[in-house]
Amino acid sequence: MKVIEIDNLKKTYSESEVEVHAVNGVTLDIEEGEFTAIVGPSGSGKTTLLNMIGGLDIPTSGEVIIGGSNMNHLNGSELTDFRKNNIGFVFQAYNLIPVLTAKENTEFVMKLQGKSKVECEKRSKELLESVGLGERINARPNKMSGGQQQRVAVARALASKPKFVLADEPTANLDSKSTETLLDIMEKLNKEENITFVFSTHDARVVKKARRVITLEDGKILSDVRKNGGE
Amino acid sequence: MIASISWKNVWRNKTRSAVVIVAVTLGTVAGVFVAGLMNGWVAQRINATIYTEMGHLKIQNPNFLVNEETQYSIKPIKDLTAYLDNAEEVDAYSKRSKIMAVAATARANTGIMLKGINVENEKQVSDVYTKLMPNAGTFFESKSRFPQVVISNKTAEMLRIKNYRISEKVMDSLKILEIPQDGMAKLESIANKRFITKKKFETAINETWTKSEIESYAPVLIKTAAYFQPRAKITFSFTRTNGEIGYQTFQVCGVFKTANTMFDQMSAFVKNEDLYAVAGLNANQFHEISIVTKSTDFKDIKAFQSKLSKAFPEQNFMTWKELAPDAGMLSDFMQIYYYIIMGIIFFALAFGIINTMLMAILERIKELGMLMAIGMKKLQVFAMIMLETVFLTLTGSFIGMLIGGVLISITSKTGLNFSSVEEGFEAIGWSAIVYPNIELSFFFGVTILVIIVAILSSIIPARKALKLKPIEALRIE
Incomplete structure (x- = not known):
């Protein structure tokens, strides 16, 4: 089943009378349960593509259809709701709320969704245990390592039961051990719970784990390779 | 949830929040105490008007x-x-x-x-x-x-009929007050003489004592030496x-x-x-x-006045407010003045609050972008910032009201003595010893005022946050 359908997607920036085509006619589909890495050199359009898939940026032309909903047809408030209920985000700099504990950070989106306290607590606990932080649910971000914070970010991204998770350079700030742990957790979640992950990355370790690798260059797809079972 | 995160955000930068809270606390203490002082004065004036001078x-x-x-x-x-x-x-x-x-x-x-x-x-x-x-x-x-x-x-x-004399009894009283030996010795020259006016007695003291002795001991000497024939x-x-x-x-x-x-x-x-x-x-x-x-309800007094006027139309019936319009005016409008005082204080404080909240927002642009990206609506962001401002301001004002209330409670028993300007005050009918007091309802009024000020102060920082686009905010380092 297609989770993401992208048709001839373009994003053009005008910089001092020069047009920059950050994404230039990308067409691709992502199926449910895929573990996809979007790679390419700096300026190739990875992050811009991810932002448009996540409804954070508006395409100049083309369409992004998620679960049958055309993102072009949604206004600002509808897009916010759409993101809340359908997309999980993992950011490069973790972006946890510093005044909240791991558990509270994980519960945050569920509370925005209006879930009950009992449901929020149960799911956040399960998710934090699944990312190996069952013992640290009451720790605040400043008391956790970068790897632990990014794992909380993964738990937060999954809390709303999204259709897929977008992760923008999730391992860029992590050491190799933390990267390994994080990738193992995401891979496990992908395989066991069929969660769709889409990464933008430079990291060869992520590329190695990914079962589909889309290479971008100058805003266009250079290659789209599906591997059999990742490694 | 929004309230909870707002409250936690208040304590994110403890020093900065503490500065605002202390400023609001001091402003509130000053406002509440001044209102209590004025209210005490007015209450005493009205009390004197009714129970000493006029009746109802x-x-x-x-x-x-x-x-x-x-x-x-x-x-x-x-x-x-x-x-x-x-x-x-x-x-x-x-x-x-x-x-x-x-x-x-x-x-x-x-x-x-x-x-x-x-x-x-x-x-x-x-x-x-x-x-x-x-x-x-x-x-x-x-x-x-x-x-x-x-x-x-x-x-x-x-x-x-009121005269002044430094009798032996007066000298004994002055010794208790620990007037220096030298000063006491100088008084011997005017002891046991009768001065028929305060002015003449003051002149004699001025000729006897040094300036510093006059400043320190003359008021108490005049008071002690006074007697009625x-x-x-x-x-x-x-x-x-x-x-x-x-x-x-x-x-x-x-x-x-x-x-x-x-x-x-x-x-x-x-x-x-x-x-x-x-x-x-x-x-x-x-x-x-x-x-x-x-x-003592003025409506009841007015009703009784009206009843009496009908029964005895040839006589004149006047309420205390008609007899003492100055006290009546004070009674009617002072509550508004107290809120004007508080309003001016909070208006000044609002600039500090706005500045602090703007700093708090500018520091958290990336975080706000993330919140909007993961599904927080602009109205919720607005509410979060507004509540944060309300909590910050209310914390200071609650502490201020508590301290102000305690100060009023203490001084309502001990009184505040303005005897140095007694004559001026009493010439216009005001007591020189004031017993501050304030009604509990005033604190509710101040709380509402604080909430209004906080909401208004939050508008500029909140608007700044609302203008953010998640994608742009997330890019800020």
């Missing part, structure tokens, strides 16, 4: 208001007093005969309103009898073969009801002092029976009736 209602012959001649007494007095005796609204009333007189001693004279009273009835409507000065007699409790008069401290000064007599002359000039000598029985110099200067009390004969009045001629009602 006053009845007079309308002609007496225009021309204070003895012939214009209240009519029909018997029907009116019978009505008052049966009126359930009345707590107490006192009938007074009033005659304008010239009071004279061998040294001075002054115009004064002689008020003929029934002592027991008067005590029920006016607390003048509790305002007697120390060692200055009684309120008609001593016996004398002369008719007696109770005059004010001010009148005693004007008629030179025992058994002093005052002759009052006035126009009798038949138009002839009448005279009567009264012996000073007591000396009172209220916080209103104007009232003091114009009032001297004598017993009704001592005034009738000499003034040519009969036992049923009274010029005013002062009433204290059971209800």
Whole structure:
């Protein structure tokens, strides 16, 4: 089943009378349960593509259809709701709320969704245990390592039961051990719970784990390779 | 959830929040205490107006208001007093005969309103009898073969009945006050001399003491050395009801002092029976009736006034607010003034609050972008920032109200003494010793005011946050 359908997607920036085509006619589909890495050199359009898939940026032309909903047809408030209920985000700099504990950070989106306290607590606990932080649910971000914070970010991204998770350079700030742990957790979640992950990355370790690798260059797809079972 | 995160955000940068909280606390303490002080003053002024000077209602012959001649007494007095005796609204009333007189001693004279009273009835409507000065007699409790008069401290000064002498007793009292030996020795030159006015006594002190001794000890010396001539007599002359000039000598029985110099200067009390004969009045001629009602609610007083006016249309009935419009105005509008004071303080504080919140927002742009990216709506972001501002401001104001309340509570018992400017205050009817107080409802009002100020202060920072686009905010390092 297609989770993401992208048709001839373009994003053009005008910089001092020069047009920059950050994404230039990308067409691709992502199926449910895929573990996809979007790679390419700096300026190739990875992050811009991810932002448009996540409804954070508006395409100049083309369409992004998620679960049958055309993102072009949604206004600002509808897009916010759409993101809340359908997309999980993992950011490069973790972006946890510093005044909240791991558990509270994980519960945050569920509370925005209006879930009950009992449901929020149960799911956040399960998710934090699944990312190996069952013992640290009451720790605040400043008391956790970068790897632990990014794992909380993964738990937060999954809390709303999204259709897929977008992760923008999730391992860029992590050491190799933390990267390994994080990738193992995401891979496990992908395989066991069929969660769709889409990464933008430079990291060869992520590329190695990914079962589909889309290479971008100058805003266009250079290659789209599906591997059999990742490694 | 929004409230919870807002509260936690307040404590994100503890130092910065503490600065704002301390500023709001100090502003609130100042505002609450000033309001308490003003309220105490006003309450004392109104209390004095009602329970010392006027009563809740006053009845007079309308002609007496225009021309204070003895012939214009209240009519029909018997029907009116019978009505008052049966009126359930009345707590107490006192009938007074009033005659304008010239009071004279061998040294001075002054115009004064002689008020003929029934002592027991008067005590029920006016607390003048509790305002007697120390060692200055009684309120008609001593016996004398002369008719007696109770005059004010001010009148005693004007008629030179109040004198000053540094007696041995005064010297002993001064020793307790630890006046330096040198200063005490200098006083020997003016000891046991009688000074008939305060001015003359002050001149003598000025010639005796150094400037620093005067500044330190003169007020207490003047107070200690003051005394009233025992058994002093005052002759009052006035126009009798038949138009002839009448005279009567009264012996000073007591000396009172209220916080209103104007009232003091114009009032001297004598017993009704001592005034009738000499003034040519009969036992049923009274010029005013002062009433204290059971209800202190002004609406009830107005209703009773209206009822009396209908029953006795030929007499004039005036409420205390009509008799003392200054006190009435204070009573009606002071609450608004207190809120204006608080409003000005919070208006000034609002700039600091806005600045702090703007800093807090600018620091968190990336985080706000993330919140909007993961599904927080702009209205929720707005509410979060607004609540954060409200919590920050309310915390300071609650602490401020608590401290202000405690300060008012303490000073309401001890009083605040403004004796250095006593004369100025009392000249306009204000007490020099103030007992601050404030009603609980004022704190509720301040809380609402704080919330309004906080909401208004949050608009600029919140608008800044609302203008953010998640994608742009997330890019900021």
